Amino acid sequence: MIAAKYTQGTGLHFGEAPMPRLADDELLVRVEATSICGTDIKIARLGHRKLQPGQSIILGHEFAGTIEQVGRRQHDYREGMVVGIAPNIGCGHCAMCGQGLMNLCPDFSAFGINFDGSHTEYVRIPAAAVAQGVVIPLPESLSPLDATLAEPLSCVVNGQRVARLAAGESVLIYGAGPMGLMHLALALFSGAAQVFMVDVNDARLAKAAELGASAVFNSLRGSVREWVAGLTAGQGVDIVVTAVPVRAVQQEAVELLAPFGRLCLFAGLPKDEGKVELDTNAIHYKNLYVTGMTGGSPQDFRVALRVMQSGRFNLKPIVSHVFPLAEVRKAYDVALSGQGLKIVMAAERWVNTGKAAASER
Template sequence: MLAYEYGSDGRMALREKDLPRAAEGEVTVDVVAAGICGTDLKIARGEHRLFPPGTVRVPGHESVGRIRENRSGRADLEPGTPVAIAPNIACGQCPPCRKDLGPLCEDYTSVGLTFDGGFAEVVRVTARGVAGGNVLPLPPGLDLVTAAMIEPVAAVVRGLRPLRLTPTDTVLVCGAGPIGLTAVVLAKQAGVRKIIVSQTSAARRELARQYGADETIDPRAEDLVERVFELTGGIGAEVVIAATPVHQVFTDAVRAAAKGGRVNFFAGLPSGKGEVTVDANLIHYRELLVTGSTANTAADCAEAMEIVARAPEAFAALITHRVPLREADHAFELATSGEALKVLLEPQT
């Protein structure tokens, strides 16, 4: 089969690989679509902690398709069944897992991160993943292409959960890529009072308005923090989401928060370059809650699947490019260009 693989030379390339086969308890999936996200771009740059020098592995953790082989015994996973794959597989027994911190599992495995993923014609899901509910049959009527948004939506669902959005909140989203725009959609669905989006691209600021932002800010043209306080009558934003991997964004996220505000550091910075300057006195005297979030669980993906199924058009619109797997180099160029939102690789075309 054809796969887009990270090689021992630290480069992504198309390669022919043996077709994976399902062992006892496992399934294999014919991949219909696999999304490219910031994590994959970080892998391609050789900056991901789970891809140390010498790693040979197929990335791709936002994958959907149809069951090819089913050796799990599950009747709802018969061949041909359309499914989404929740990539992060937890043991369910360690201390983090017992606290619903599956992405921090002490025996963590993940499709496309610790073993071969969806940038291939066929992907295998381990027995632990199948038993843990990481293979999700799609609800009737939800097409496979739109379902490729389930995993990124799940990541945003997890990031927003501790922020406890309420109708009296002003929400500041820093970054209007697929994650930031998804946060805008979910905040709008939660009925918050006002949504402000900070984004350098004029085209993406316009998209943010189309998705529900009440105000947009170009942080290169005006002071982000000052403008947020102007727009909120001197109060600041009750909720701030740092959804772009820019060091200054994390600093400004804390500064823009209202008293008692909740801040989420969603984006991840490159390995070894994660230090940012944050005014601890602001956290102390404003009694801010600063949270981090990483990845998602199978339960998060199941919740996201319901969200996407209720409003598929909102999430389908984030998919701007669909590229055959054999043109994966071009797909990654699009994903890094800034002109695309969500880029999908399609191995079956």
Template sequence: MRVVRFHAPGDVRIEEAPEPVPGPADVKIRVRACSTCGTDVKILNFGHHHIVPPRVMGHEIAGEVVEVGGDVTGWAPGDRVQVIAAIPCGRCAECRRGRMTVCPNQVSMGYHFDGGFAEYMVVPHNVLDVDGLNRIPDGLSFAEASVAEPLACVLNGQSLAAVGEGDDVVVMGSGPIGCLHVRLARARGAARVFLVDLNRERLDLAAGLVRPDAAIRAAETDVVDAILEFTGGRGADVVITAAAAGAAQEQAVRMAARQGRISFFGGLPKDKPVIALDANLVHYRELSIVGANGSSPRHNKDALRLIAGGAVPVADLITHRLPLDRALDAFGIVARGEAIKVTVEP
């Protein structure tokens, strides 16, 4: 079978590999869709400290069960499934408290285990142990189901930031995650959602799909002033930084309304993780700043339901579908910001 395998930074190859064999507690699937994200591009260029090469990449996975291990119950060939990416241990103090997103023993598909840029892959027992293999609802395509993983991360972030009825929400970053944030905020009852990006072409592409109440080009206007003007000087109830930019985080604090919530959703580059924070704004306005780190198995199930029920449509966000032998082209499209979501369909 063909796989997309990471060997070293700058060295990702499409090559032949033997079909994997599931262990007694594992499930083997035929991969039908594996969507790409910016993390895949980072791995291509820089590797990752959790990846010991060679490693098959890909973590936004949907497929069809073809074989189950002898100890597995409840699954059978032909079942359509979505696979979680981040796998908590389910046993540590954090997991027992329901805080699976911050499990210190977390492992991940495409990092510690071979991922979904392949014709076939094994879903390890670690996934099944935490109920992380999910049935795809009837009527939902494999490609749409693969987007449940990033939506699960977005759902975690908005739950932590308590996005709700009547909120004015700012989403900074108009990539696929930003688009999902816009749609989920609307589904959660936000009154208005504003989308911000530096890149005019990417912002225009995203705004044409998700239709924010306003699309603000940060390279051409002062974003804080624009949000204050839109909100009558009050500021935004929630600001989500879906971009790896310290400047966006600093602006988020300045544009938040009193008792506003700020989600540092996008991590910063490891060589520039420190920002200038006006602590008096946080103090006097009673602001809340929350992080967001991946998703739990429950978030993935909820994301599938939101997509299948039409609350958060994703089909139109999949702007490119490519075969496995064009996976490197997919990474290039993502890196250049020419797409919203690129899905590889082995």
């Protein structure tokens, strides 16, 4: 089967990988749709701290598929079920795992990082994943092309929960890439009265406007602070989400918030960038809340699926490309070039439905 593989020290390569061999308590999933995440690109470029030199893994953690084979000792799943997979697996015995927060387990492992992921045709689902409830049957109404976006959306669900968005509030999002656009869509879905978007890329800002942003701003052309002051009569916004890994943005964010405002540091910064100085007096005098989060839990994943099933939520406009799985190399070429938005690969029968949706836009 064709696969996108990363070897620590050697880099990204494409080619045949052997069919996974299944243990009695595991599942084999045939990939229906899988998307490329910023994390995949980061690993392809820089490797990952959890990988040993020379270690090789198949990339990809965002996917939905059909159960092809069920291990002899697995009784809750059957062949032919269509499932989504929340890709983080916890150690199973720490305090965070005890609360179902596998994304906060200090010893978590994940598809496409510690073991083979989904940028291929078949994925082995380890027994621990099944036991932790991360293999979630999908309703027929949800296309795998949508369901593959449940994982990134679960992170956005987590981010907006910690930011405590309430109906009628105003939100400013830095970054109109796929994650920032998902924040926009979810904030509107959750009742934000106004969502403002900042980026340095006009094409992405145009997409944000198309998706319902109240106002968009290219920060290369002026002061975000003045822009926000003008939009809010000097009050500031209730929530700022930083969906770009830029330290200056984190510094600026506290200055844009209204009293009782919340800052969600959604994107992490590269480790070597050092610490960020924040204006703590702005936090003090305005009673601000500064928070962050990482990834999403299986529960967030279920929330993401319910949001997508509501029929009032559409992420299709942020999918810029749908490639057949066989063209995984082409898909990575586009992703590595930085063009496009969300890039999805899918089994042949889904490719045209995805492309049709893309051309309607």
